[in-house]
Amino acid sequence: MIQPPGLGSCSCLFISLSCLSSTSFAGRCGKMYLKYIVFFVFVTASLLLNAFMPSKIIDQIQMITVIGFDATEEERVQGTVASPKYQQEGQVEDFIYTDTADTVYEDWVKLNAKATERLLNGKIKVVFYNQKLAAEGISDFIGFLTRDPSIGGNVSLAVTEGSTLDVINSATTTKGRGIFFADLFEHNIRHGNLPQINLKIFESALDSGTQDPFLPMLSIEKERPALTAIAFFKGDQYVDKLPIEHADVFKMLYEKNVSDGEYQYKSEEYIAAVENIETTKDVVFETNGGSGTVTINVNIRGAVREFTGQLPTTQKEKIERDIKQDIEKKANRLVSRFQELEIDPLGIEDDIKSGNRTYNQKHFKSAYPDMPIRVNAEVKITGYGIMR
Template sequence: MNLKYIVAFGLVITSLLINVSMPSKVIDKINMITVSGYDKAEQNRIKETVVAPTYLEQGTVEDHVYTTSADTVYGNRVKLNSKASEQLLNGKLRVAFYSEELAKQGLKTPIEFLTRDTSIDSNLFLAITKVPAVELINTVKTKKGKGVYFEDLFEHNIIHGNLPDVSLKTFEDSLKGETSDPFLPMFGIEGETAKLESLAFFKDDRLVDTLPITQADVFKMLYENVGDGTYQYKSDDYNISVENMESTRKITAEKKNGSPEMTLDVRMTGVVREYTGEQVMDQKSKIETDIAQDFTEKANRIIKSFQELNIDPLKLEDFFKSKHRSYNQDQFKEDYSDMTIKVKADMRLTGTGTRR
């Protein structure tokens, strides 16, 4: 019996000695990057800026910002680590920014760095910056850390604003799938904060057009179902603000005379929060018709601009492919610019708010 205890004790001591001698990454000797930004640099190089926070006592955060330039993103990471006192790792990366100038050249190569790193979450947020990415990152001042701040900014605008659901995964899927084109949010600067300014649309991996975020409510409802949106309408007779907007999108596709014809049916409900006309309930039917017509006109303009640019961020080709065995990619792309794409909208007001 005593011999068994002696053997067990010996095994424990041996295990401890082995673990002590094995190389390992000591937590105190690494620093997790939360934000990265990429800009075009001179001589066709790429500039990378990263944020690595240190968590101090009483919940305070100190952000360390490092910037280098190199021929490749991988080359930048070697240089960045030479500046940091701890090893910089990507495991907590929350947001990656790319400058507008870089996005116009194409983002396939810079983004491959992220997709090849298995420690990076595929739900990582991506965005374009109207100013250099390094300027945006350095300008923002926040006590909760830049990584948390930017992540919260994305989530708030996705849940309650005009930003559709976007991530590294959705961007990569659009590039690989070849049946849709990606889009990303574009941020600028206002004071010491970041401001969501527009949606940036891509043809393959190159930025080709933008849509002001104030008009992106229509695109979002064409792109996906919305659970908590807003809508503003202005006419000669009245102004109205509708909140708690919920919408569902249904796409139908058929062939007429050998060519695809698509219809997007958007059904919306919402609550009046502000109204400048007469009693809203007396004008309810007219207001619903006005908003539905306004939505349809804006949607048609947006879709027409997509057709002129020959881009498909609404994933219409992807939908047609899933529904029609006769789908031919070359034929669909040839037909797309002149394709009949209809929008039907229905609006129902479910409550009234203030009147002034």
């Protein structure tokens, strides 16, 4: 008889007598024993599996948090990695390794030869591509990341103006460069003009065939890294950029919903800084005689937090009308630029595909550069702040 753990001999005898006295209870008693047998088999199997798993001692590895890829003049790849070492009093010192090779995997061998411990990818937060490499195409480098199961889909990607090594070195921080850059992107996504973007979203757009991806672009300003633009891709190749200060309209057109956004309107009469912006967006596709027209409707609500000039705040309708016209002008100019480049970072084709039974990809691709696409903005001012 198998003795269940935690039961004494008397308890075991009691269970045995009870089992003998009742046939129905004997069945339940047998199930109880089976449960303990399964438990012991599971624990034993787990211990055996763990015994044969390769061990990684924390003092014998270095976890990479930042990666940079640069195209060189010799058509080779320069790889740079940053790995943090935790010091006393909670401070972090980054060790930076860089080398050049013909392939990423060869470069990784060279980088590991320079490190005092094995370099692992499990803590990567940010990956940079310099502008030259991005213009040549980065699908192979995206594949390098997605084929590694230790790398998560929420890794941030970005393009750099100039060397990725210079951008990585320009970040001076005691919390580690990986955390620094990840916080920089997260802050601008939550409260700035950067739309939500990461490895998973970029790869999804790249593989979709109905949308072109984009990434944030960094450069060095006053010896510090700064988010300066949004880089647009045609397939996996960088083709154009939009200064980050003008990316507020792009974010409204790209995301279904925006919360806590900002917008500044300037004219000769007055300047209005609108904050706490909330937007919703929908795309309407209408066919007429075989051709199609697209209308992007954007509803915007926000509060004027700062106001300068002679225009009385009682003229609420004029402020709403002025901002509406300003947003529509910028948005339509931006869409025309996308059509000129034959790129679709807004995912207009994807919206049409999901909502139109007559969608034909070949027809859309050929019609897109000249397709009538109009942006309609509705603006609602919900309050006023400082006036001067």
